[in-house]
Amino acid sequence: MTEPTFDAIFEDLIDANAELQSFLAILDALLPEASMLMVSESGAVLDGARPLAVALPVREKMARDARGTDGFITGKADNGTRCHAISLAKFSAVLIISCTASPEDDWEPGSAIAALLRNTLELALYRQEREMLVADHEQSVRQISILQQQHGKLIEDNYRQYRLNQDREKEYARKLESEIAKQTAELREANVRLEEISRLKSDFLANMSHELRTPMNAIIGFSELLSETPLAEEQLEYARTITQSATSLLTLINDILDLAKIEAGKLELEHLPFDLAEVIDNVVAMFKIPAREKGVVVASTIDNRIPKRIIGDCNRLRQILINLAGNAMKFTEQGGVDIEVAYERSAAGRIVSRFSVRDSGIGIPADRVEAIFEKFTQADGSTTRKYGGTGLGLAICLQLVELMGGHLAVASEEGKGSTFSFVIPLEEAPAEIISLQERKEACREKTGGGGKILLVEDNAVNQRLASILITREGYEVEVASDGTEALEHLRHQAFDLVLMDVQMPNMDGMEATRRIRAIEADPALRQDYVGLRDLKQPLGIVGLTAHARKEDETACYESGMNGFLTKPIIKAKLTMILGEMMPGISSPKDNEPS
Amino acid sequence: MPSAKEILRKFTELKTLPHVAIKVTQLVNDDRSTMQDFEEIIKLDPVLVTRLLRLVNSPYFGLSQKVESISKAVVFAGMKQLRNLVAAEGLRGLFKGEDADFSAPKLWMHSATVAILSGMIAKRIFGKDGEDVFLAGIIHDIGLIVENQIAGEALREACKAYREGKGTLIECERNAIGADHAEVGYLLTKDWGLPQEVLGSIKSHHLAKQVKSVSSTASILQLAEFMAGKMQYWAIPGPIEPLPPELTEHVKEKMADYKIIIRDLPGEMVKAKELYESDE
Numbered sequence: 001m002t003e004p005t006f007d008a009i010f011e012d013l014i015d016a017n018a019e020l021q022s023f024l025a026i027l028d029a030l031l032p033e034a035s036m037l038m039v040s041e042s043g044a045v046l047d048g049a050r051p052l053a054v055a056l057p058v059r060e061k062m063a064r065d066a067r068g069t070d071g072f073i074t075g076k077a078d079n080g081t082r083c084h085a086i087s088l089a090k091f092s093a094v095l096i097i098s099c100t101a102s103p104e105d106d107w108e109p110g111s112a113i114a115a116l117l118r119n120t121l122e123l124a125l126y127r128q129e130r131e132m133l134v135a136d137h138e139q140s141v142r143q144i145s146i147l148q149q150q151h152g153k154l155i156e157d158n159y160r161q162y163r164l165n166q167d168r169e170k171e172y173a174r175k176l177e178s179e180i181a182k183q184t185a186e187l188r189e190a191n192v193r194l195e196e197i198s199r200l201k202s203d204f205l206a207n208m209s210h211e212l213r214t215p216m217n218a219i220i221g222f223s224e225l226l227s228e229t230p231l232a233e234e235q236l237e238y239a240r241t242i243t244q245s246a247t248s249l250l251t252l253i254n255d256i257l258d259l260a261k262i263e264a265g266k267l268e269l270e271h272l273p274f275d276l277a278e279v280i281d282n283v284v285a286m287f288k289i290p291a292r293e294k295g296v297v298v299a300s301t302i303d304n305r306i307p308k309r310i311i312g313d314c315n316r317l318r319q320i321l322i323n324l325a326g327n328a329m330k331f332t333e334q335g336g337v338d339i340e341v342a343y344e345r346s347a348a349g350r351i352v353s354r355f356s357v358r359d360s361g362i363g364i365p366a367d368r369v370e371a372i373f374e375k376f377t378q379a380d381g382s383t384t385r386k387y388g389g390t391g392l393g394l395a396i397c398l399q400l401v402e403l404m405g406g407h408l409a410v411a412s413e414e415g416k417g418s419t420f421s422f423v424i425p426l427e428e429a430p431a432e433i434i435s436l437q438e439r440k441e442a443c444r445e446k447t448g449g450g451g452k453i454l455l456v457e458d459n460a461v462n463q464r465l466a467s468i469l470i471t472r473e474g475y476e477v478e479v480a481s482d483g484t485e486a487l488e489h490l491r492h493q494a495f496d497l498v499l500m501d502v503q504m505p506n507m508d509g510m511e512a513t514r515r516i517r518a519i520e521a522d523p524a525l526r527q528d529y530v531g532l533r534d535l536k537q538p539l540g541i542v543g544l545t546a547h548a549r550k551e552d553e554t555a556c557y558e559s560g561m562n563g564f565l566t567k568p569i570i571k572a573k574l575t576m577i578l579g580e581m582m583p584g585i586s587s588p589k590d591n592e593p594s
Numbered sequence: 595m596p597s598a599k600e601i602l603r604k605f606t607e608l609k610t611l612p613h614v615a616i617k618v619t620q621l622v623n624d625d626r627s628t629m630q631d632f633e634e635i636i637k638l639d640p641v642l643v644t645r646l647l648r649l650v651n652s653p654y655f656g657l658s659q660k661v662e663s664i665s666k667a668v669v670f671a672g673m674k675q676l677r678n679l680v681a682a683e684g685l686r687g688l689f690k691g692e693d694a695d696f697s698a699p700k701l702w703m704h705s706a707t708v709a710i711l712s713g714m715i716a717k718r719i720f721g722k723d724g725e726d727v728f729l730a731g732i733i734h735d736i737g738l739i740v741e742n743q744i745a746g747e748a749l750r751e752a753c754k755a756y757r758e759g760k761g762t763l764i765e766c767e768r769n770a771i772g773a774d775h776a777e778v779g780y781l782l783t784k785d786w787g788l789p790q791e792v793l794g795s796i797k798s799h800h801l802a803k804q805v806k807s808v809s810s811t812a813s814i815l816q817l818a819e820f821m822a823g824k825m826q827y828w829a830i831p832g833p834i835e836p837l838p839p840e841l842t843e844h845v846k847e848k849m850a851d852y853k854i855i856i857r858d859l860p861g862e863m864v865k866a867k868e869l870y871e872s873d874e
Contacts, residue, residue, distance in 0.1 A: 006853040009824040010845060135850035142721035150672065150723070158669075161628040 041092040053078040205260040217568025221465040273429030274314035297336035303343040328359035335360025356421035451496035483507025490531035502545040510559040517560035598773035674725035701829035706870035711818040737779030
């Protein structure tokens with residue numbers, strides 16, 4: 001493509017003479033005393049501001065001559081003055097000029113006036129070119145200003161984007177936070193739901209265990225009774241097997257119940273004084289016979305810096321130690337089991353003591369140590385088959401120890417034995433409080449004194465079992481099958497004690513107890529009840545319930561009972577509570593009707 | 595005879611701008627967009643990345659340092675420049691095939707020349723940002739590409755009639771095809787999210803009168819169209835239609851300016867060749 005020119009493109013709007021005219025104007029301004037005209041390439045004549053009249057033939061000749069030379073051609077204007085013509089190559093035109101200021105001067109090439117005019121012409125040409133340069137400059141200025149604008153915009157943009165990015169970052173951070181908050185809330189909710197489910201399961205388990213305990217009551221009681229009847233050797237063995245199996249089943253049920261209670265957060269520790277040495281001795285005594293049979297030694301030591309009588313839950317402590325010692329015994333074939341209570345330190349008025357149960361048994365592989373505390377787990381699956389047990393014991397111990405403020409730990413070496421230990425703070429019991437054990441012992445002395453007991457129980461099997469047990473203890477027994485019947489009995493007869501089942505149809509034990517206490521408090525009503533009218537102190541009422549929870553016991557006391565016995569009825573416990581509550585020989589019979 | 599809309603209905607190749615171009619156009623129109631957003635889009639198209647880097651490093655930008663990262667190139671190019679690059683990249687492929695009556699590659703060169711000239715006029719004479727008029731220049735004749743594909747024979751008839759002086763190109767198109775490329779081009783591009791000024795200028799670039807002020811995109815495009823035609827950067831030979839008188843007057847006033855622009859055009863074309871030249 002050919003290099004395009006302005007003239008080629010805008011040919012239509014190009015006025016060929018416009019440029020000449022503008023040049024003439026510039027020159028006019030530069031030479032105010034000169035008059036001039038221009039002859040274009042095509043022969044057109046353009047006049048300056050001060051017209052110069054030159055006859056056509058003269059003008060044409062001058063122009064022709066001027067085109068043929070570099071210098072000036074001199075001629076005569078119409079008015080007789082001299083005029084000079086010069087070719088302007090740039091415009092392909094000829095300029096004819098008459099300068100009145102120097103009419104006589106020499107216009108030869110090299111003369112001063114010729115040089116002056118040439119310079120003037122150059123100047124005029126430059127002036128015209130300058131127009132282009134100015135336009136060029138202006139374009140550059142505009143472009144620079146655009147660049148500046150763009151630069152400014154870039155900086156502005158940058159700042160804007162910086163702020164946008166900051167905003168976005170904040171937005172993300174906020175989103176992230178709210179997302180985390182949302183998820184945390186969801187997790188929390190899920191957790192609450194899971195806890196609720198877990199609690200419901202524990203409740204169910206606890207209830208289930210109670211349901212199981214009721215028939216156990218009958219099985220254990222009657223198998224014990226059966227063993228005491230005249231039996232052939234073989235029959236006696238069967239009866240004992242039933243007792244043993246039922247007892248171990250009861251232990252299992254109790255374990256499950258304990259665990260359920262612990263997990264439901266319903267297990268509360270007692271806070272009563274007891275003799276630590278006695279508890280330890282009890283545990284040792286329990287294992288004397290099996291130890292002798294296996295040929296291992298069971299021994300115990302207690303640091304003498306530990307007080308004899310302490311405050312706590314002796315039953316739970318005993319349970320822990322029995323469990324640990326039972327485990328130790330189970331896995332020990334030779335050597336022995338040591339139970340030790342060691343003094344660690346004294347802190348805040350408490351004696352921090354370490355309980356340990358050491359055995360020389362098979363030990364636990366290092367990689368199974370963690371697992372043995374899990375529910376239903378033993379060191380390895382096969383031990384269950386070989387040694388028996390539910391695997392619940394340690395899980396219960398672990399939780400009980402934690403409730404007591406300690407931590408159950410185990411150190412073990414395979415083949416050499418294990419040591420289970422825990423450190424708990426012990427509180428010394430104030431000297432004046434008489435221990436429960438002592439009270440029990442005191443009571444025991446007065447057993448078998450005779451008396452009449454009202455048994456309120458709806459279940460026929462339990463009625464029979466309890467009746468037999470009570471009769472064996474040497475007391476008379478009357479049976480009522482619900483609260484209404486019990487009140488009826490009291491209307492006609494006097495009793496030394498009421499054994500009151502809690503859950504019964506028609507009127508339950510709690511309601512019956514409340515009614516009895518109400519009658520006792522009303523002198524008029526009281527007169528209608530033979531069994532109540534002459535009592536000098538409230539009638540002894542012992543609650544019987546399969547619900548062994550603390551709150552069940554509390555509810556019993558709140559309804560007005562003054563004793564509490566869990567079912568299944570264990571003979572020893574019944575003996576104890578009867579001994580405690582029945583007016584024995586050795587105690588004054590001040591509550592007997594006179 | 596088909597209307598412009600019917601012609602468009604048959605045109606399948608470019609109903610919308612390519613995806614990348616649409617995204618970039620949207621980003622240009624969104625004042626909450628950032629250069630990072632542009633970068634994310636450009637990155638998706640390796641050809642575009644190469645183009646962008648070459649463009650930023652070309653004499654067109656005249657940077658003293660070599661730019662090697664996309665993010666830097668995006669910042670240097672600026673949003674509208676990016677949009678133009680992406681649009682040129684998207685459209686270039688359509689300008690293919692030539693014969694005696696109609697040459698698509700020549701039309702592309704014409705479009706590029708009009709774009710560059712428009713940019714120069716906007717910047718150098720009116721002192722305003724030349725990116726929108728550049729875009730108008732690149733796409734103003736897209737209607738011819740549509741007609742070429744849908745009504746090739748009729749277009750050739752129109753070209754022939756025009757060459758033989760049987761009327762303006764627009765008139766000849768209307769006679770032979772039933773629509774003209776300015777209208778078709780406008781209808782095709784009106785949903786592309788381009789500035790209204792650009793769309794209007796596509797519609798009016800063959801009008802014999804001035805539509806808006808001299809410094810408007812439409813007027814600049816008309817002027818550039820005329821100049822490019824005169825310079826033989828034109829795909830369809832035939833009599834060049836005269837400039838509207840207002841624009842002629844304007845050129846007369848700014849003669850020196852236009853002389854400079856015409857003088858500098860070849861240099862600018864070389865500098866900007868990354869914007870329009872094909873790799874093939």
